Amino acid sequence: xxxxxxxxxxxxxxxxxxxASALRGxxxxxxxxxxxxxxxxxxxxxxxxxxxxxGVEPEHxxxxxxxxxxxxxxGVTAVGLDREKxxxxxxxxxxxxxxxxxxxxxxxxxxxxxxxxxGVGNGETTLRGLDDAVGLRGRLADSRDVAVAGAGFLGxxxxxxxxxxxxxxxxxxxxxxxxxxxxxxLADLVxxxxxxxxxxxxxxxxxxxIDRSGRLLTTDGALLAEADLVVTAAGDVPNTEWLHxxxxxxxxxxxxxxxxxxxxxxxxxxxxxxxxxxxGRMTRSPHWWSALSQAKIAxxxxxxxxxxxxxxxxxxxxxxxxxxxxxxxAGRLPPVGEPTVLDGSIAQRRALLLWPGAGPGDAFGTxxxxxxxxxxxxxxxxxxxxxxxxxTL
Amino acid sequence: MEHAGIExxxxxxxxxxxxxxxxxxxxxxxxxxDEDEPVIDVAELSAAHKPLANAAVRACPVAALTLSGxxxx
Numbered sequence: 179x180x181x182x183x184x185x186x187x188x189x190x191x192x193x194x195x196x197x198a199s200a201l202r203g204x205x206x207x208x209x210x211x212x213x214x215x216x217x218x219x220x221x222x223x224x225x226x227x228x229x230x231x232x233g234v235e236p237e238h239x240x241x242x243x244x245x246x247x248x249x250x251x252x253g254v255t256a257v258g259l260d261r262e263k264x265x266x267x268x269x270x271x272x273x274x275x276x277x278x279x280x281x282x283x284x285x286x287x288x289x290x291x292x293x294x295x296x297g298v299g300n301g302e303t304t305l306r307g308l309d310d311a312v313g314l315r316g317r318l319a320d321s322r323d324v325a326v327a328g329a330g331f332l333g334x335x336x337x338x339x340x341x342x343x344x345x346x347x348x349x350x351x352x353x354x355x356x357x358x359x360x361x362x363x364l365a366d367l368v369x370x371x372x373x374x375x376x377x378x379x380x381x382x383x384x385x386x387x388i389d390r391s392g393r394l395l396t397t398d399g400a401l402l403a404e405a406d407l408v409v410t411a412a413g414d415v416p417n418t419e420w421l422h423x424x425x426x427x428x429x430x431x432x433x434x435x436x437x438x439x440x441x442x443x444x445x446x447x448x449x450x451x452x453x454x455x456x457x458g459r460m461t462r463s464p465h466w467w468s469a470l471s472q473a474k475i476a477x478x479x480x481x482x483x484x485x486x487x488x489x490x491x492x493x494x495x496x497x498x499x500x501x502x503x504x505x506x507x508a509g510r511l512p513p514v515g516e517p518t519v520l521d522g523s524i525a526q527r528r529a530l531l532l533w534p535g536a537g538p539g540d541a542f543g544t545x546x547x548x549x550x551x552x553x554x555x556x557x558x559x560x561x562x563x564x565x566x567x568x569x570t571l
Numbered sequence: 572m573e574h575a576g577i578e579x580x581x582x583x584x585x586x587x588x589x590x591x592x593x594x595x596x597x598x599x600x601x602x603x604x605d606e607d608e609p610v611i612d613v614a615e616l617s618a619a620h621k622p623l624a625n626a627a628v629r630a631c632p633v634a635a636l637t638l639s640g641x642x643x644x
Binding site: 192195196199200202203220222224225235239240242243466470495497504506551552553554555556 | 603621624629
C-alpha cells in the first residue's frame, strides 16, 4: 500500500482510538500502537459532565471497547518527537519508532489560577477527564454553595448537574453566557431555564480570577460569589508542548490542512488540532464530533487514500443537556438571524428550528432541535438544505 | 455469559435517544428506521466487522450501544 508498517497513535481518546479503528477499517494490517497518558483504558467524555456527574450513570459505563489488533499502552506520556529518527520519545526514555504518526494528544482544562508555578493552579477544580468527574462528584456531595467560572456548554452543564443535586449555584463569565456559541435566541432560552432552576448567571466584563484561597474574584479583587466549591470551566489548552522543537507547525494547536495532514507521514485529529477557518485564520473546534470525523479523515490521509470528507466539508454536530433542555445542533454556530420554526414552538421549548447560512459562500446553515428527538443525520441534512427549499420538508 | 467467539451489537433501548451516530459510523451494520430507532442489520459480527462495530460503539453519545461477547469490557 504505502509502505507503512508501524503506525503510532499518540493519544488514547476519541480521536486516537477512532483513528486506530479507521486504519483497520481501511485495511491497514501493520502494527498500530496507541499510547495514552491516563491510567485508564479509553473512555468517552461527553457523559462526564452529564450523567456521571449527577450519579445517574456509573462511571464504568464510559469505557469503550479496545480497538482490535492494536497495542494499547496506558499510563505512557509522550515528551518529544524526533522526526529525523521517526520516533516518539516517551517519559521513561524509550524511543518508539514509527513509519506513520497520528497526533491526537487532545487538550487539558484551562486554569484561571494566577500563581503559575506555585501549584495553586493545580489545586483548581476542573472537569476534563474521568478522574476529574469522579472527584468533582465527590466534592459536590460535600458542598452547599457552588460557583462555576465559565458559562460555556461545560460550565452550564456542571451548573445544571449541581443545581439538580440541590446546590445553590452561581455561574460567572467574562462574556454573556453562550451568546457567542448559540446566538441570542437560544442563549436566552437557556438563561431563562437556568433562572427557573434558581441558578444565578452573571457577567464580569473585566474577567474573573481565583485567589490563593480558592475564592472567585473579579480581576480587580471583588468577591463574585460565596462558595465552598469553585469549579473552573474556562475552555481548554491543546497538549502540544511535547512537539516543541520538532518543527511541527503550531498555531493555537497542531496545524492541519483540510485532510488532517501535518507533514509527510504525520496526521493529527481531535482537540489538539488547529485548522484553517473560513476566513483563513487558524481555528480550533475542540468538540466530540470534530474528533470523530477528523479521526476518519486522518486515517485515510495517512494511508494515502482520498478521505470521504474534508475538514469543514460537512455540518458539525453538537448537543447539550442543561436545565431540562436537550438541545441538538448541526451546522454553523452561532446561527445568525431569525430561524424558521419547522415544528413545535420556541415558547413551549419544544421546537425544530432552521437558520439559513450567514453568507453567500455558506454551504450549510444551522438546524437546531430543542427537546425534540431527531437524529444527527436528519438534523445534518436539514442544515445542508438551502433555505429556499425549507418548505419542501 | 460466554458465547464462544460470537459478538453482537446490543442497543439499550432505554438509553438510546436516536442520535443516529452509530449509523454514520457503521452504515453496513446499523441503520435507523423511520422513527430514528437503530436497527442492527448484522446479528453476528465477524472479525472483519469489528473495527466498524467498535467505531459505532464509540460514536454513541449516550453509551447506549455495547458489544456483547468475550471481549466486552
